[in-house]
Amino acid sequence: MAPLRLGVLGSGRGSNFVAIADAITQGQLNAEVALVVADVESAAILETARARGMRAEYVAPGRFRTKMEPEAEQRVVDLLREERVEWVVLAGFIRMIKAPLLEAFPRRIINIHPSLLPAFSGLEAWRQAVEAGAAVSGCTVHYVDAGMDTGAVIAQREVPVMAGDTPESLHARIQAAEHVLYPEVLRRIADGR
Numbered sequence: 001m002a003p004l005r006l007g008v009l010g011s012g013r014g015s016n017f018v019a020i021a022d023a024i025t026q027g028q029l030n031a032e033v034a035l036v037v038a039d040v041e042s043a044a045i046l047e048t049a050r051a052r053g054m055r056a057e058y059v060a061p062g063r064f065r066t067k068m069e070p071e072a073e074q075r076v077v078d079l080l081r082e083e084r085v086e087w088v089v090l091a092g093f094i095r096m097i098k099a100p101l102l103e104a105f106p107r108r109i110i111n112i113h114p115s116l117l118p119a120f121s122g123l124e125a126w127r128q129a130v131e132a133g134a135a136v137s138g139c140t141v142h143y144v145d146a147g148m149d150t151g152a153v154i155a156q157r158e159v160p161v162m163a164g165d166t167p168e169s170l171h172a173r174i175q176a177a178e179h180v181l182y183p184e185v186l187r188r189i190a191d192g193r
């Protein structure tokens with residue numbers, strides 16, 4: 001079967017993107033990153049993608065803080081279509097997704113969140129877990145809908161919260177779990193077509 005064509009949206013470091021790209025290179029995931037888009041011009045994910053020979057585009061998000069302006073989101077849709085992207089992968093993308101993109105890829109947009117949803121949705125979920133004294137946390141891959149971290153859960157991976165954990169140490173443990181879970185979920189999607 002032809003490799004599944006992925007479009008990755010990020011705003012930051014892109015370590016999940018790297019985990020996915022590595023899984024592809026190592027022959028563990030029958031996919032191809034057709035396009036990387038960032039809403040932050042200086043995001044490391046853009047450079048990392050270009051260094052790997054991938055197309056990586058900055059799209060100016062417009063005047064809102066929590067979402068893209070509709071014109072900007074439409075530009076993202078146009079780029080994804082141009083590259084014949086089949087599934088959209090949010091990897092550290094900080095904005096909510098709205099109508100033009102959701103309608104263009106119904107049930108074809110997924111996100112990874114650093115907690116066991118529905119626990120600790122929203123920002124700095126690892127800090128929320130430490131502050132709440134949780135014994136267990138983890139990460140969740142879920143479908144994206146118009147809400148924040150509210151879409152149907154696809155898969156989760158647990159990590160323990162250790163005595164003496166700081167938000168940072170828990171975050172690092174959760175991220176290591178993310179780097180396993182995200183490629184694994186994509187493999188299931190690619191193989192299940």
Ligand code: GRF
Binds near residue numbers: 012014015016112
């Ligand atoms: C991850 O921890 C993910 O859970 C959250 O954003 C972070 C992205 O990190 N949605 P990276 O850019 O993939 O390193």
